[in-house]
Amino acid sequence: MTRSKTPEDTRRRILETAERMFAEHGVFSVSNRQISDEAGLGNNTAVSYHFGSKADLVRAIYLSHREPTELLREKLLDRCAGSTDLRDWLTCLVRPFTDHLTSLGANSWYARFTAQLMTEPKLRELGLVEVGQTALQRTVSDSLHRCLPDLPPAVRAERDEMARTLIVHVCARREPGATDDSAALWNATAVGLVDALAGLYEAPATPRD
Amino acid sequence: MTRSKTPEDTRRRILETAERMFAEHGVFSVSNRQISDEAGLGNNTAVSYHFGSKADLVRAIYLSHREPTELLREKLLDRCAGSTDLRDWLTCLVRPFTDHLTSLGANSWYARFTAQLMTEPKLRELGLVEVGQTALQRTVSDSLHRCLPDLPPAVRAERDEMARTLIVHVCARREPGATDDSAALWNATAVGLVDALAGLYEAPATPRD
Structure with missing residues (x-):
């Protein structure tokens, strides 16, 4: 049985995964779908559900630091x-x-x-x-x-x-x-x-x- | 009738187009096919025909300057x-x-x-x-x-x-x-x-x- 995740866990996971992928490949080379896949989230719309646009996601990563x-x-x-x-x-x-x-x-x-x-x-x-x-x-x-x-x-x-x-x-x-x-x-x-x-x-x- | 192009024209066109696209979007966000399209070349394999790999193309741009x-x-x-x-x-x-x-x-x-x-x-x-x-x-x-x-x-x-x-x-x-x-x-x-x-x-x- 997989450990149940809180929305906060999912958000943090997305932030960390997106930050690494943006740092490695550039912000425009990476799609929200690729981030969801890489973060191991079943749902392809998880990123936009939790963060909205890519601009919002970038800003959220920045603000987390x-x-x-x-x-x-x-x-x-x-x-x-x-x-x-x-x-x-x-x-x-x-x-x-x-x-x-x-x-x-x-x-x-x-x-x-x-x-x-x-x-x-x-x-x-x-x-x-x-x-x-x-x-x-x-x-x-x-x-x-x-x-x-x-x-x-x-x-x-x-x-x-x-x-x-x-x-x-x-x-x-x-x-x-x-x-x-x-x-x-x-x-x-x-x-x-x-x-x-x-x-x-x-x-x-x-x-x- | 379109003006006939020498291989040198085509090479220069690819170099200029690729440089601009790499500068704007990052080197890994841009495919050879997108460069061919943007340069108005009918042939999708023009970039690899003239330059080989993406690494070769990047080096050719650098060397042209x-x-x-x-x-x-x-x-x-x-x-x-x-x-x-x-x-x-x-x-x-x-x-x-x-x-x-x-x-x-x-x-x-x-x-x-x-x-x-x-x-x-x-x-x-x-x-x-x-x-x-x-x-x-x-x-x-x-x-x-x-x-x-x-x-x-x-x-x-x-x-x-x-x-x-x-x-x-x-x-x-x-x-x-x-x-x-x-x-x-x-x-x-x-x-x-x-x-x-x-x-x-x-x-x-x-x-x-």
Whole structure:
């Protein structure tokens, strides 16, 4: 007799399966039917029943990671309150992502999923822009900007985009190597990213017209 | 009567169509049959007849951009010979890509194609590693490293990866905006990248065990 499943079990199963398949094959290569099959659900309409459209499913995967990431960010923010050291705020930018990846261990697909989301031309807005920045993310962003009073706002915005791109894509490339000692991998990755981003943000900007 | 086509016309048409479709939908979402249809070729086997496997096709697209990019790199290298200024070598790293994108004008898909190639976990090796660095790329890389004698080799390798990631993904995000004045867009992008990468490479590295 198979163990009876609650709707919550089924939802979680769909989220995990879809995340892995999207990360591996790209969001548009995978149908809801393939996700249902791979998740071992008899019912082909399970995905749309539980999540609605593919956009809703993508957003649900993203949101399932947001709460644990926000908790990590909150703790780091408590430690950095009032700091005017750029590296502290870069730590608040990088570590919630890498520490969350550490907590996911060897079976994480989240970095690759996020990278796919940033690369898919049609999905970028859908997945992240609608969801918006959280209040804590805004605090990190504002505090980081206060450490860079001389950087023209347009250059600052450009470097914010570079920082996000770098964090997500570097982690996505490392993620397949997160096997036995994922904590060491993600710690080294975070150290390398904070060092590099400190240089990236502090670099003088060539004047432009 | 339709204009008769040489095999060279057909090959070029397949390359352009496949590049755009791969850039838009991801390499694994697009079948050879869909490429043949979209390219308006009657024959469904045209792609495999002209290129072989999908891996061969991906490599052929990449190689079709390599010669013009190498010519741009060669010119820049002539101007920088003997320089010990990091920014000169970063210019040789960034500008061949952005200047080639400028020459492609408003209809370029090459940055997004390359970004897909870097993001697809299965394609990364296949597309670029097998092809290898060119002699000119190696010269740029070696000269750049000589400007950073104090950076531990492992950190230097990490930053090389970050630089490649940043150049390709930043350009991929900007490429849809390459409309009327693509030269201005790519010039501003190159200036911003060289500034940011100078800081990224010169940032002190936190000692690691």
